[in-house]
Amino acid sequence: MNKPDLVLFDCDGVLVDSEHITSSVLQDDLARHGLIIPNAEIDALFVGGTMAGVMHTARSMGATLSDDWLDHIYGRVFLALGEQCKPIPGIEGVLDALDRAQIPYAIGSNGPLAKMDVTLGCTGLWSRFEGRVYSAHDCAASKPAPDVYLKAAADAGIAPTRCAVIEDSATGARAGVAAGMPVFGYARGGSREKLAPHCIALFDDMSQLAGLLGL
Structure with a gap:
């Protein structure tokens, strides 16, 4: 063009x-909530989407996420991003x-x-x-x-x-x-x-x- x-x-x-940082935080946090996702799958599932989409997908896969999970995960992600x-x-x-x-x-x-x-x-x-x-x-x-x-x-x-x-x-x-x-x-x-x-x-x-x- x-x-x-x-x-x-x-x-x-x-x-x-930033995406590898966010993916790492998500992987760790979802594991704490009962959903283990291998490294090879975390990016394919979530890169390019929204955190609301992550929450919906993770719940459908068995994660036990509270209704205030978005506030929680944004806090963790923002802290890691600011440092790294x-x-x-x-x-x-x-x-x-x-x-x-x-x-x-x-x-x-x-x-x-x-x-x-x-x-x-x-x-x-x-x-x-x-x-x-x-x-x-x-x-x-x-x-x-x-x-x-x-x-x-x-x-x-x-x-x-x-x-x-x-x-x-x-x-x-x-x-x-x-x-x-x-x-x-x-x-x-x-x-x-x-x-x-x-x-x-x-x-x-x-x-x-x-x-x-x-x-």
Whole structure:
């Protein structure tokens, strides 16, 4: 594609290296509540979704979770993220390239704003996105629905077809496609096969993204 007029980033796993931290906390906490999930399955079950979705799925699998579990797990996750979260290697170079090209960018995430306050704050990325951070918690539906990406594009006054979405999960990539936006898949680990059907290009190193965007 030609240079986009707006680049929309997922947050977890694209801007901040947070998903392995969250998965570890979830695995430990669910084990305490009677549900043992192997390492190989935890990401496949939960990456790209919402904590409410985790709660529903975990209960269906036998976890004994109280009605206030979401408050409990967010507290544990936020603490771990604040101590351990780092930016995805190379992401600041991508943002620098977008700034040089005068192309605006924003975030569209299934995570709550409170979580992004933590992850973007401790990684030093908050100032680069302030005022352009969108959470599906503030929309009618979360990804794979397109709502959060359509909201970001509408607020910027840019047509969906002129946006580019950067995602690392099939759930998020499907949201971009549903919004009518070309999706670039950040494929690390075993995510390539799941991303491929929804993306116009895949990459596994952030240093490749600027070239894919035509910068």
